[in-house]
Every structure is written in C-alpha cells, then in structure tokens.
Amino acid sequence: xxxxxxxxxxxxxxxxxxxxxxxxxxxxxxxxxxxxxxxxxxxxxxxxxxxxxxxxxxxxxxxxxxxxxxxxxxxxxxxxxxxxxxxxxxxxxxxxxxxxxxxxxxxxxxxxxxxxxxxxxxx
Amino acid sequence: xxxxxxxxxxxxxxxxxxxxxxxxxxxxxxxxxxxxxxxxxxxxxxxxxxxxxxxxxxxxxxxxxxxxxxxxxxxxxxxxxxxxxxxxxxxxxxxxxxxxxxxxxxxxxxxxxxxxxxxxxxxxxxxxxxxxxxxxxxxxxxxxxxxxxxxxxxxxxxxxxxxxxxxxxxxxxxxxxxxxxxxxxxxxxxxxxxxxxxxxxxxxxxxxxxxxxxxxxxxxxxxxxxxxxxxxxxxxxxxxxxxxxxxxxxxxx
Numbered sequence: 591x592x593x594x595x596x597x598x599x600x601x602x603x604x605x606x607x608x609x610x611x612x613x614x615x616x617x618x619x620x621x622x623x624x625x626x627x628x629x630x631x632x633x634x635x636x637x638x639x640x641x642x643x644x645x646x647x648x649x650x651x652x653x654x655x656x657x658x659x660x661x662x663x664x665x666x667x668x669x670x671x672x673x674x675x676x677x678x679x680x681x682x683x684x685x686x687x688x689x690x691x692x693x694x695x696x697x698x699x700x701x702x703x704x705x706x707x708x709x710x711x712x713x
Numbered sequence: 714x715x716x717x718x719x720x721x722x723x724x725x726x727x728x729x730x731x732x733x734x735x736x737x738x739x740x741x742x743x744x745x746x747x748x749x750x751x752x753x754x755x756x757x758x759x760x761x762x763x764x765x766x767x768x769x770x771x772x773x774x775x776x777x778x779x780x781x782x783x784x785x786x787x788x789x790x791x792x793x794x795x796x797x798x799x800x801x802x803x804x805x806x807x808x809x810x811x812x813x814x815x816x817x818x819x820x821x822x823x824x825x826x827x828x829x830x831x832x833x834x835x836x837x838x839x840x841x842x843x844x845x846x847x848x849x850x851x852x853x854x855x856x857x858x859x860x861x862x863x864x865x866x867x868x869x870x871x872x873x874x875x876x877x878x879x880x881x882x883x884x885x886x887x888x889x890x891x892x893x894x895x896x897x898x899x900x901x902x903x904x905x906x907x908x909x910x911x912x913x914x915x916x917x918x919x920x921x922x923x924x925x926x927x928x929x930x931x932x933x934x935x936x937x938x939x940x941x942x943x944x945x946x947x948x949x950x951x952x953x954x955x956x957x958x959x960x961x962x963x964x965x966x
Contacts, residue, residue: 630775635819636808637805637807670812670818671815672811673811675812
C-alpha cells in the first residue's frame with residue numbers, strides 16, 4: 591500500500607453518511623460555512639444577497655453554492671414575490687444529517703478529514 | 714375588554730391591563746434600552762403563562778443571538794422551538810412583505826400550523842431601507858401591520874431611535890400613526906447615573922398610564938418600577954429636580 595492509499599484509507603474512516611455528505615453535498619468551504627450558518631440559525635429564509643451578507647461573503651460566490659445545496663436537497667428554494675428565497679430543507683432526515691455533520695465538526699480529527707475530502711474534491 | 718397580557722411586571726398596569734387583541738404595538742428606544750428584551754419577554758410569557766405560541770421575526774440579529782440572550786434570562790427558546798411553541802425566523806423586510814402578500818406564504822403557514830397568537834418583529838426600522846419616499850414607507854408599514862392583524866396576531870414591533878438621550882429626532886415617524894400603541898423607552902441621566910424611563914404615548918381605544926415610569930433589566934427580564942418623583946423634563950434625557958424650578962421661580966424670579 592503506497593502512502594496515498596494509506597492516507598485515503600485513513601481519511602475515509604468516518605460515518606459513511608457523513609463521508610457521502612462531505613464528498614457530495616458540502617464539497618466546498620463556502621457550503622460548509624453556509625451549512626453551519628443554517629444549523630445555528632435554522633429558520634432563516636432569505637435572498638441570496640442577504641444570505642451572502644449574513645455569511646460575510648460576496649453574493650457572486652454564495653449564489654452558485656446555494657443553488658448546488660438546493661440540487662443536493664440540503665436546502666430549498668421558493669420564489670416569494672419575484673425573489674428567490676433559500677432556506678434549510680424541511681426534511682427531518684436532512685436536518686439530522688446537518689446536525690450530525692456540525693456536531694462531528696467539533697472533533698478536530700473529523701475536521702481534518704472533512705478538509706482533506708473538500709480539497710481533494712476541488713482538484 | 715379582553716386584553717393580551719405581556720406578563721411583564723408593571724407594564725400591564727400601564728397599558729390598562731395589557732395590549733388589545735390583534736393590535737400592532739410599537740416599542741421605540743435607543744440601542745440597549747431593552748426593546749428586544751421586552752419583545753422576547755412578551756413572546757416567552759405568552760407561551761409559558763398564557764399558552765399562546767409565538768413567532769419572532771428578526772431582520773437584523775441572528776436567531777442564535779436571541780437563543781443566547783433569552784438563555785441569560787432563563788428562557789429556553791430552543792426547547793420551546795423543539796416543542797413547536799416558538800419559531801425564530803431570520804429574514805428581510807422585502808421577503809416578509811411579499812411573503813405576507815402571497816397566499817400560503819411561510820408566515821401564514823407557520824401561524825396556522827403552530828396556532829401562533831403573538832409575534833415580535835425586530836426591528837421594523839429595517840423597512841426604512843425599502844424606500845426613501847415617506848408616503849410609500851407609510852403604505853408599506855400599513856400593509857404589513859394589516860397583514861399581521863389578518864393573521865390574528867398581536868404584535869410587538871420594535872423601532873430604533875438613534876438618540877441616546879433626549880427628544881425624538883425629527884425624521885419620519887409614520888409608524889407611530891399606523892401602530893395601535895406607542896411605548897417609548899429612554900435613557901435618563903439623574904445625579905450622574907443612567908436610568909431607564911418608559912412612557913406609553915398612545916394606546917388606541919383605551920385608557921393608559923400617563924406618567925413616566927422607571928424600569929430595569931433584571932436577571933428575570935424587564936421590570937417596570939415606580940414613577941419618577943421630584944423631577945421635571947424626564948424625556949429630555951437630562952431632568953432637573955422640581956426644587957430647582959421652584960428655586961428659579963421664587964428666589965431668582
């Protein structure tokens with residue numbers, strides 16, 4: 591086993607659901623920030639522009655990430671008036687997954703693994 | 714007449730028993746005077762004392778901040794949310810406005826599902842960023858307030874005053890006209906100490922206290938104390954002793 595394989599094996603050592611969540615749903619640092627924000631403020635429902643302000647980021651960076659979170663069923667999008675409004679998915683399973691992810695991030699080892707997978711996914 | 718009690722010690726007496734049902738109640742004050750605390754207490758007491766589920770709509774502070782602030786008074790907002798008796802929603806005035814105008818919007822749905830009776834909107838000052846036209850602003854606020862009443866909600870609406878001390882600034886204050894009651898919170902400097910004063914300026918269709926009362930933010934929340942005695946010009950922020958006026962009138966005059 592070469593060192594890359596060993597690292598990959600070590601980094602894959604996490605709950606399979608969370609591994610899938612990190613690889614396929616929260617696969618960027620902006621999405622990580624957004625998921626954390628919506629975990630802490632779960633009933634937020636607002637436009638991409640305002641969510642970008644809450645996250646302290648540029649809307650051009652945040653909007654595509656919000657759209658991808660909607661595609662991944664982490665978030666929902668509703669058009670209110672003519673404004674696209676984003677909020678956390680109403681699905682209990684997804685709420686639980688987000689809770690588990692944010693709680694797991696309290697552990698440094700989990701964070702290191704999550705960072706590894708996000709960086710690998712960005713290559 | 715039926716009243717919606719705030720449960721805040723001393724405030725219901727000032728309001729002649731409480732707010733009127735399905736009324737819109739403006740609370741105005743400078744930063745730190747206790748507007749949000751008063752609003753949170755109105756919601757919390759509604760849930761735990763009067764079994765009336767509540768909704769908090771915040772346009773500025775993160776819900777996380779409300780959970781934290783409430784906890785410092787011993788009010789477990791997260792638990793109430795998990796019980797389906799409270800929801801703290803962060804959104805913006807533009808979204809809320811369209812949401813309330815539409816049929817089956819988020820607020821309408823949550824109100825129906827939870828049986829919400831009370832709402833805190835913190836703060837309505839944020840509506841001022843939607844337009845610079847005073848007439849349009851008044852129309853927006855009027856529409857918003859009527860939508861809350863349509864949903865059967867008794868609301869506390871906060872509004873920021875930029876003046877730390879003294880009289881109301883001269884800018885547009887159409888909210889005072891469209892709201893059913895108007896409660897003013899002020900800092901007052903008396904003998905080199907800062908105290909807080911409260912005055913009910915308006916309560917549509919009902920009698921109310923006309924005097925200026927002291928209030929404090931205690932570890933249990935806001936408590937209204939006795940009226941200010943022996944001072945004039947409380948709402949100016951720098952009151953003077955009544956005896957000084959007599960001295961001026963009789964000795965210097």
